[in-house]
Amino acid sequence: MSKFYTPTEPMEFLAPFGPTMGYFRLPAQTIDDLNGCLNDKLEDYSDNLVGKVTEELKFDEKAQAIALSAVSNFVFKFHSFSKSQNSFGAQKTDLETNDYTLEYISGWFVRQFEGEYNPLHIHPNCKLSCVGYLALPEGIEAEWEADDKDHHPSHGHIHFSSGTPAPYSSTNFLVKPQVGDFYIFPSQLFHCVYPFYTKGERRSFSMNLNFLETPKVAD
Ligand SMILES: [Fe+2]
Numbered sequence: 001m002s003k004f005y006t007p008t009e010p011m012e013f014l015a016p017f018g019p020t021m022g023y024f025r026l027p028a029q030t031i032d033d034l035n036g037c038l039n040d041k042l043e044d045y046s047d048n049l050v051g052k053v054t055e056e057l058k059f060d061e062k063a064q065a066i067a068l069s070a071v072s073n074f075v076f077k078f079h080s081f082s083k084s085q086n087s088f089g090a091q092k093t094d095l096e097t098n099d100y101t102l103e104y105i106s107g108w109f110v111r112q113f114e115g116e117y118n119p120l121h122i123h124p125n126c127k128l129s130c131v132g133y134l135a136l137p138e139g140i141e142a143e144w145e146a147d148d149k150d151h152h153p154s155h156g157h158i159h160f161s162s163g164t165p166a167p168y169s170s171t172n173f174l175v176k177p178q179v180g181d182f183y184i185f186p187s188q189l190f191h192c193v194y195p196f197y198t199k200g201e202r203r204s205f206s207m208n209l210n211f212l213e214t215p216k217v218a219d
Pocket residue numbers: 121122123191206
């Protein structure tokens with residue numbers, strides 16, 4: 001149940017609407033371990049995805065286990081933050097009264113090379129999606145330096161979008177990938193990835209997830 005807003009300071013600035021997102025820095029070992037999972041036995045997953053990229057490969061059990069063990073605790077914290085944020089603090093996660101389970105729906109690697117892109121899309125059939133960055137083309141910093149001089153840099157960036165433009169509201173969020181950066185977001189949040197032109201691979205992974213919260217059953 002939502003609670004009404006009650007100011008606690010003489011002056012406050014508010015952003016009470018819109019989707020929540022979370023950022024987490026992946027451990028270096030996780031990046032190495034996930035990169036080590038790429039092999040030619042992984043299934044092609046591109047028929048399920050919209051990317052105009054060289055390869056989209058389905059996680060095997062090992063990649064799934066590595067990614068989930070690295071981010072599960074963070075996803076729980078994100079879920080807790082969102083629940084409180086979206087109810088003005090009225091709703092909290094509570095390990096005493098509820099069980100929490102992270103449900104894995106799917107996971108995959110995205111291997112994007114120069115000139116390739118990922119059109120605007122959402123991830124249906126789940127509540128949470130995420131992206132983590134595993135590799136970038138050597139030399140892309142020089143491309144970014146040149147692109148940053150433009151009024152709207154975007155080469156190889158991921159762009160999230162929500163809502164309709166209006167005064168004093170934000171409808172888009174542009175992110176420049178860095179190896180090890182991990183973002184979680186509601187799966188219905190529109191996003192796309194722009195092309196870059198430096199030779200080499202921009203490698204990321206994504207997962208579709210649900211966070212299940214069920215009341216504990218008394219013995
Ligand atoms: Fe996506």
